[in-house]
Amino acid sequence: MEMPTNRQLECFAAVFETLNFRQAAEKCYISQPALSAQIKQFEQLLGILLFERDKRRVLPTAAAKSLFPKVEKILRDTRILAEDSHRFGEPFSGTLRLGVIPTVAPYLLPKTIRSLHREFPQVRLSICEDHTERLVESLEEGDLDVLLLALEADLGSAETIDILSDPFWLVVDSKHSLAKRQRIAFEDIAQENILLLDDGHCLRDQTLEICNRVTAKGSDDFRASSLPTLLEMVAGGLGVSLLPEMAIESECRPGRGLTPLPYGDISPFRTIGLAFRASSHRQPEYNLLADLLRREM
Amino acid sequence: MEMPTNRQLECFAAVFETLNFRQAAEKCYISQPALSAQIKQFEQLLGILLFERDKRRVLPTAAAKSLFPKVEKILRDTRILAEDSHRFGEPFSGTLRLGVIPTVAPYLLPKTIRSLHREFPQVRLSICEDHTERLVESLEEGDLDVLLLALEADLGSAETIDILSDPFWLVVDSKHSLAKRQRIAFEDIAQENILLLDDGHCLRDQTLEICNRVTAKGSDDFRASSLPTLLEMVAGGLGVSLLPEMAIESECRPGRGLTPLPYGDISPFRTIGLAFRASSHRQPEYNLLADLLRREM
DNA sequence: TATTCCAATTGGAAGTTCCGATCGAACTGA
DNA sequence: TCAGTTCGATCGGAACTTCCAATTGGAATA
Known part of the structure; x- marks a missing residue:
């Protein structure tokens, strides 16, 4: 017809x-x-x-x-x-579907969401918190637009934008022998019982990778499902932990019995950044988002 | 845009x-x-x-x-x-806006409407009864699609389809001297008081035209607004009247004191037909309608 | 009678849409 | 690893639409 x-x-x-x-x-x-x-x-x-x-x-x-x-x-x-x-042609029109890993979300998102709404009032944000592997899957399926995560993990064919280097600190309980040191070195953890997150957390893999470098061994006896839980275990004297800098302020509040110890200039770090499909054509928007996140630090 | x-x-x-x-x-x-x-x-x-x-x-x-x-x-x-x-391409789809003159409507329409609905169930008929002049106006304005009327009148630029010849009869009251005659001639009405309809009815003009031919004169004393009224006046002995054949059956029922008298072979007549705009392109439909009306006789 | 206004038509220019062929990248199976 | 397949993009030219200017002829107007 x-x-x-x-x-x-x-x-x-x-x-x-x-x-x-x-x-x-x-x-x-x-x-x-x-x-x-x-x-x-x-x-x-x-x-x-x-x-x-x-x-x-x-x-x-x-x-x-x-x-x-x-x-x-x-x-x-x-x-x-x-x-x-x-x-739809304007930046951040419609819904922006953002995936974030659990070891980043609580420390970056609250401030980010507020300033995103301030600068782009028209944006509607939909947030999904999950492990890297599932986020990447969702990204490739087209169920998410952009991810905020550690770029060291396997991100498939996604394109990325660096936002910041996030150095690891060593966190020990305040009664620990290292707690009085001003500065520590890689090798200091070789003898420690290093506590880890559950499988799937990229932070777990990064911690293990660092352990390997100094022939330290991660503990297999306990697995925390989140950083607050992990730090409860540290405070309880079960071992020590590596913690990303962005989490220090809120996780190691005074009186919790935790002492965060910075590494020196050669600190190990993770790289936080954005990931998105190469085909998405929204890179200008994601650059804006990355700028905004950098300013939040 | x-x-x-x-x-x-x-x-x-x-x-x-x-x-x-x-x-x-x-x-x-x-x-x-x-x-x-x-x-x-x-x-x-x-x-x-x-x-x-x-x-x-x-x-x-x-x-x-x-x-x-x-x-x-x-x-x-x-x-x-x-x-x-x-x-809309099918015949008689949508509304057919039909104009009819008052001296035709009561005698043709009842049967016509029924058989039109039988043969073309999809038709929606909208009927307007008025004098020829106003009907022709409405037709030209596009407010009516087709007219059913006497074609002797001035129809402007409309195209027409003949349907039938409608001979005039003479109607007298049953006590009238002509009432016993089997047949009458033109000249018989020359001495009579011929009753007329109001201005605007084409039947009035046709009657007057016939009167002229025999130098008879129409009465100016009474004017009926409809045929039933006119025939009441005839029955009351106020004069005689010419009546179209199609109206005889229903207007001159036995016991009403009226005697209809047919003219011979050379009877005067009016021509009933359809009129429509030359530009309308619906002539095939109007031909169907004309066929249907002929069959009704 | 001359002028104006209307929609249709004509012929040719301008613009579009289309197709076949082809490309290069990326999977699939041998 | 290599041929075969599938994907969407691209290109050049053919086919087709769509358009316009000029004109026609009928009707209304003056």
Whole structure:
């Protein structure tokens, strides 16, 4: 079944409104013969006569009268469609679906969400907290737009933007022998019982990697499902832990019995950044987002 | 403001549904490059990206997801528009606006309406009863589609279809001296007081015209606004009247004190027929209507 | 009678849409 | 690892639409 053209509908509406081919043509910014042809085409397509024309005037048929409101609605809808869609061109229009890992979310998001809403009031944020592997999966499926995570992990084919280096601190309980030291070195942890997060946390893998460098061994006896839990175990004297700097302030509040110890200049670190599909074409937006996150630090 | 074409919408919908340019192209009966071009155009028109394409797959953007339902609705509405309008092509679709003169309506319409509904159930009839002059005006304005009337009157530029010749009878009161005659002649009315309808009735003009031929004179003392009233006056002995044959049966029922007298072979008559705008293009329908009216006689 | 206005038509220019062929990248199976 | 397949993008030219300027002829106007 053949479909009428939008131009045919426009011409029809113009003629119906003016009842004058010449004026209607002007309204459509085409010549009168072109308009005549469009109307003729439209009539042939529908198999009916839309206007009775004699030499002195133009009269809409019953069919034209009944069609006109519908045609007008279609044209209006189409116009609105085009106008509405322009909004999508602006940065952060619509919903931004953000994936974040659990060892970043609590420390960066609260401030970020607030300033994002301040700078781009139109944004609607949808946040998903999960492990790197599942986030990357969702990203590739198109269920998420952008990830905020440690870039050391395997991110598949995603493109990335660096935001900041997040150095690791050593956290010991305040009664620990290392607690009085001003500064520590890699090798100091070689003899310690290093507590780890559950499988799946990239922080676990990074900690293990660092342990390997100094032939230290992570503890297999306990696995915490979150950093607060992990630090409870440290405070309880079960072992020590590596903690990203961004988490120090909120996790090692005074009186919790924890002492955070910075490494020197050669501190191990993780790189926090954004990841997104190479095909997404929204990199300008993600750069804006990265800028905003950097400013938050 | 530029408008998207229907083809762009179709292509967009097809790609959105299949997420595969090749299949979508097949669905639209065009080649894949042509489809690619349509999508590209549409994206440029809207100023946004609709699909993320990489070498292995196609992913709709948030904008595409939000646009799709609207696009689908527009396409559906457009299709329905085209389909619906085909109904207008069938004879007597929609409303047939019929004008009838008062000296025809009561005698022809009841039967006609019934059989019209029987043969063309889809017809919706709108009837307007008025004098010839106003009917012709309405016809020319496009407020009526077709008239059923006596074709002797001035019908402007309307085209006409003859339906039947409607001979005049002479009607006298049963005590009148002519009432016993089997047959009468023109000249018999020359001495009579001939009663007339109001101004505007074409039957009045026709009667006067016949009077002129025999130098009879119409009465100016009484004017009836309808045939039943006129015949009451005849029955009351105020004069005689010419009555169209189609009205005889219902107006001169036995016991009403009226005697209808037929003229011979050379009876005067009026011609009943249809009139419509030359530009209307519905002559085939009006021919059907005329056939139906002839069969009713 | 001359002028104006109208829609239709014509012929040719301008613009579009389309297709086939091809490309390069990325999977698939041998 | 290598041929075969599949994907969307691109290109050049063919086919087709759409358009305009000029004109026609009928009707209304003056």
